[in-house]
Amino acid sequence: MGIVSPGFHGRRRRSDVKLPPGQYLTEDFPVLSAGPTPRVGTDAWEFVVTTETGTRHRWSWAEFRALPAETPTVDIHCVTKWSKLATTWTGVSLDTLLADVETTADYALARSYGGYTTNLPLQDLVDGQAWLAYRFDDEDLAAEHGGPVRLLVPHLYFWKSAKWIQGLDLLTEDEPGFWETAGYHDYGDPWLEQRYQGD
Ligand SMILES: Nc1nc2c(c(=O)[nH]1)N[C@H]1C(S)=C(S)[C@@H](COP(=O)(O)O)O[C@H]1N2
Ligand SMILES: [Mo]
Numbered sequence: 001m002g003i004v005s006p007g008f009h010g011r012r013r014r015s016d017v018k019l020p021p022g023q024y025l026t027e028d029f030p031v032l033s034a035g036p037t038p039r040v041g042t043d044a045w046e047f048v049v050t051t052e053t054g055t056r057h058r059w060s061w062a063e064f065r066a067l068p069a070e071t072p073t074v075d076i077h078c079v080t081k082w083s084k085l086a087t088t089w090t091g092v093s094l095d096t097l098l099a100d101v102e103t104t105a106d107y108a109l110a111r112s113y114g115g116y117t118t119n120l121p122l123q124d125l126v127d128g129q130a131w132l133a134y135r136f137d138d139e140d141l142a143a144e145h146g147g148p149v150r151l152l153v154p155h156l157y158f159w160k161s162a163k164w165i166q167g168l169d170l171l172t173e174d175e176p177g178f179w180e181t182a183g184y185h186d187y188g189d190p191w192l193e194q195r196y197q198g199d
Contacts, residue, residue: 002130018075020190023083030082030166031144038114038164042148047132048167049097052105059097064132064149067092072131074159077190089152091133092137094125105109105170109177110151110162118160118177119186122170122193129155134166157195 016141019025042061049057059067071090077083108122133152136140141147146163153160158181169175180186185194193199 018085019083020077021193023190026082028082029145030078030080031082032078032080033040033163034116037143038112038149039143040113040148040164045148046163046191047097047149047165049101049170050167051101051103051170052172055102057096057101059095061148064092065128065134066145067096070131072152072154074152078174079184079188079190079195080159084189088132088137089133090094090135090138091149091152093128094130096129097132098126099124101170103170105172107171107174109167109169109171109175110160111169113164113166114164116162116164116178117142117173118162118176120156120160120182121174121187124153124156125168129153157185157190159184160188 016198021175045061046063047059053080069090070093071088073086073088076087077081077084103122107119108125109117109119111117130151130153132148136142136166138147141150146165149161149165151162151165174186176186183197185196185199187195
């Protein structure tokens with residue numbers, strides 16, 4: 001009779017299970033932008049949350065930077081199949097920004113300077129899952145990576161992490177954004193490989 005340790009199912013290494021299906025690891029930080037890089041000065045920068053009733057909540061750069069910041073270390077996964085593990089950012093949690101926003105909306109449309117949009121369920125932006133990030137790797141966020149401020153929602157494919165974020169529209173009905181209108185998945189869970197509509 002052999003001895004079998006409970007729970008032992010072979011030599012699957014930890015490094016194999018940290019990557020979603022179909023992804024490969026990169027040490028670089030590729031730049032993926034659908035258009036030119038908007039240059040947004042912090043003097044003119046603002047972040048605006050507009051609720052389903054039309055109420056606007058606005059933060060200037062100074063007001064935004066006065067909010068408590070967090071320094072999450074997260075894995076990011078691009079739909080073009082690169083993943084980057086343990087990236088460190090500094091930013092303000094959406095929990096902080098949405099704390100005083102009264103809404104019954106279920107959806108959000110992120111809007112960027114330059115016109116990019118992407119949609120997410122509002123519940124994917126709260127409970128410690130999303131930030132407005134302004135530093136990467138202890139440096140101010142470079143313009144090509146979305147500086148001065150980008151959305152960071154690491155549990156979804158990286159196209160949901162809108163660079164040069166300007167605002168969020170809170171909506172009672174889902175409204176597809178730029179890539180979602182072009183055939184990409186509405187939700188985009190990398191662990192379920194939700195790359196395109198129908199996946
Ligand atoms: N405003 C804006 N945000 C964007 C994009 C874009 O083209 N414009 N591209 C998305 C895609 S497809 C990816 S993979 C990531 C790329 O971020 P990076 O250029 O910092 O790697 O940004 C996302 N956010
Ligand atoms: Mo992407």
